[in-house]
Amino acid sequence: MASAVLTVDRLERGDLPPVCCKTGERTRVTVERRHRVIPGWTWALLPLGVVPFLLVALLSTRRTVTVMLPMSRRAARRLRTADRLARLCFFSGVMTALGAATGRPPIPWVVPAALLAAAALSIGVARMLWVGVDLSYTSARLVHLARVHPRFAEAVGYGPIDVRDLSVSRLARRVGVPVAG
Numbered sequence: 001m002a003s004a005v006l007t008v009d010r011l012e013r014g015d016l017p018p019v020c021c022k023t024g025e026r027t028r029v030t031v032e033r034r035h036r037v038i039p040g041w042t043w044a045l046l047p048l049g050v051v052p053f054l055l056v057a058l059l060s061t062r063r064t065v066t067v068m069l070p071m072s073r074r075a076a077r078r079l080r081t082a083d084r085l086a087r088l089c090f091f092s093g094v095m096t097a098l099g100a101a102t103g104r105p106p107i108p109w110v111v112p113a114a115l116l117a118a119a120a121l122s123i124g125v126a127r128m129l130w131v132g133v134d135l136s137y138t139s140a141r142l143v144h145l146a147r148v149h150p151r152f153a154e155a156v157g158y159g160p161i162d163v164r165d166l167s168v169s170r171l172a173r174r175v176g177v178p179v180a181g
Contacts, residue, residue: 022149027071069131090116
């Protein structure tokens with residue numbers, strides 16, 4: 001898998017080539033997801049529990065970015081299936097946990113535990129099927145897309161480059177602008 005760097009403005013405009021970000025096929029289908037820009041220090045709260053971490057992360061969100069990426073029907077179907085499976089397993093796990101807590105009908109605790117573990121696994125699979133989106137917290141102008149197909153990275157225009165390698169001279173050489181010096 002490759003990676004690409006885009007500006008937030010370009011993502012919000014939907015100014016992307018009709019190439020699937022996961023398979024590299026030509027496509028007209030787009031998949032929309034919202035991503036939050038949360039401060040890095042909020043991860044220090046994770047050892048205190050998931051609930052305090054989520055609460056502070058949601059309250060300290062300064063910006064959300066809606067990402068619309070081109071994706072083939074096949075890749076979008078895989079992503080949708082993983083999302084639905086995660087929701088179904090989570091809902092079933094919570095409901096069977098409530099049933100196990102009340103004792104009617106008698107349900108062993110291993111059933112809700114297995115369903116919640118399946119939900120966690122499905123969420124992980126869905127995250128891997130989606131593109132890794134890393135927003136620059138300091139400027140919130142650049143977006144680093146990881147786990148994209150090399151054809152998509154090339155079609156975007158900058159190719160597979162690293163965020164740390166965004167020197168103006170390299171970008172100028174890629175687009176054919178002469179570099180002074």
